[in-house]
Amino acid sequence: MKTILTTLAAVSLLAGTALAQTADLPDNLAKLGAFKTTGVTDFTVVEQTGPFADGIRKNLERIKLPDGFRIELYAVVPDARHMAVGPQGIVTFVGTRKTEVWAVTDRNKDRVADEVKNFAPSLTKAIPNGPCFTKDGFLIIAEQNRVLLYPAAEFFYESPDVVAVPIVPSGKLVPPDEESYNHTARVCKIGPDGKVYISLGQPFNVFAPEKMNLYTEQGIGGMIRMNTDGTDREVYTVGIRNSVGHDFHPVTGDLWFTDNQVDGMGDDIPPGELNHQTEAGQHFGFPWYGGGHVRTNEYKDSEPPADAVFPAVEMTAHAADLGMTFYSGKMFPEKYKNAIFSAQHGSWNRTTPVGARVMVTFIDDEGNATSEPFAEGWIDENDEYLGRPVDIAQLRDGSILVSDDLAGAIYRISYGQ
Template sequence: MILRRLILLSFISFQGIADTLPLEKLTLPAGFKIDIYASDVKNARQMALSENGILFVGSRDSGVLSAVIDKDQDGKAEEVLTIAKDLTMPSGLAIKDGDLYVAEVSRIIKYPNIENTFRDLPAPEVVIDGLPDKKHHGWKYIDFGPDDWLYVPVGAPCNICQTNGGKNFDNPEFASILKFNLKTKERVWVAKGVRNSVGFDWHPQTKQMWFSDNGRDMMGDDIPPCEINRVDEEGGHYGYPYYHGGTVQDPEFSEGKKAADYIAPAFNLAAHVAPLGIHFYHGNMFPASVKNSLFVAEHGSWNRSKKSGYKVMRAVLKDNEIVDYQPFIEGWLQADETSWGRPVALLTMPDGSLLVSDDFANVIYRVTYQK
């Protein structure tokens, strides 16, 4: 009943806000166009699309869930509804069998039959409880894998620390990616030694999992790199807090450790670009050469002397390796070091367009292609 009273339904007119964003500053490859799909989507993070086309959006700092509705399916939403509030960093969400799963810091909750209940949400069901409750890197990206298990990352509760047997944070769930069988309640480690992954996806053809990882801070402007990783075998250790980017020794925790004992990244990114959502494009609107490309939302640095990131990149794969990494959307970061947007997550729509959420500008963009 308490949660019922907290529910807020609000119709928002956002055309004026959309008109103020300098979309003309964004550059994309020839033939691609970017528009506003929805504005005033508070702190927009991960997105999930229902069977009938309602877009649900998580948040981090604002603690709300939003429903974005494009009634006439013209590629521009008419309604943005705040359907729940006062949640604890509900950044990640996923839809499975018509139910909406939402990741808070220490638990995963479920809103059943979301398409028919989102305008008057009942109290959620708790499906996973007892995850670490530290808010530092505690917000999550979640999704169901091809095996129907729910994948849940748990970030390190610090910039750099020992989390398994450590003095302050002795919990093996920290700095890892877990998966849960919601029917049997079984839990399996997908990856260990992962500082903070806020994005992952499965290759449409191989069904192999790839994930991003944010490198540690306070080692200078150019080290260590952020990472894109590939899961060749579940349960492997990816180096944190001992090694970063495969070969960079941590000055505090690498003593007595060997780089060869840990899984090297599939691809190293620039330092501090903060890769969040990664997404394999699987639509039919974009050119055939773009299909199965891995898009990476570089959220952008916060403590680098010269900012980096603030763009969407495209990774080109060949024989299961990244062979090229090129800009796809640039322009949120200006020459004077100011920024007016920060990309977070990506989603292929049924018509083949690509949605990009932005938790700084509070909007969702729609990218289309025409020859």
């Protein structure tokens, strides 16, 4: 408890400053930042048993995995998107593209969730897709156009009132005129430098040239980084269409990220991307390149950047590569150490569906990367989706979680159990 109180005391100055600068915030956010109650008492609790859960388990019997691995239902979580496992291993926070963040708890540690309920129900949220944890246990959630920090969320999530501080106030992540319903599922991760890295997808299939200067300046169609109190914001990556997954190599500290590429160019082009960034400011080709080395029609007569960085791996076209994580656990065989597990959400802009699987990418000592399917079978013989994986997270025991926003579930993949 002493550690928790110290954490809250340390953030109180930040809370006071944020409140002074954001008089237009909703009343409940202002109250929470000042450590006041809101009067909200009700949670939404998600049923974990019954026919719906049984149907998901039945579909999991179709999933193919390498020998020795197994997949099981971990939790029923509506609209489950990106995940952040608490440093204490108490709760996993799950974002959505709607209005809820879910708190998923396995109290008896049998590796099946006992309780799923909404987090901070007194707060109105807008596309709270991207949760991540700082190393000292602060939860950050990147929304459509706001970033909130929740100190000690892993300890106080049982209450409907949880301290929340805007490190990027509403309307300041992107200019309000650039808010969109498209490509606004933000993702955040903490880098080796302790800063928070947030992806900002640009809202178009291919944006018009007159947007170029604004987007480059703001980091739209790129990635930004800042201190965890919101200060020292800078653009770290440019030339991205819509990245919805990134992580840092455990040994080199380099940034790797997925990127979804241009639609409407045919079934088999352009390829999806897994990218490798080695320094700040690198340009990854969009909008001149629609994916890989494929030029876009809109910019085919315009000279691309001479220093454009091409993908480390070209993925299946339109498979929609989303969340990813480097594997650092001890449960899986040694070959998977420092490999990337990533989710392919599945295609919409294709005559025959592809994707809907978990990929694994191995990186050799020279940095060369090769990808292959790891878990697949969520597309049935009728070309219907039985699930659409979104993100990968690792539990403390070394197993991995896979979120699925179509089925509304989280799966657990383990080895040798």
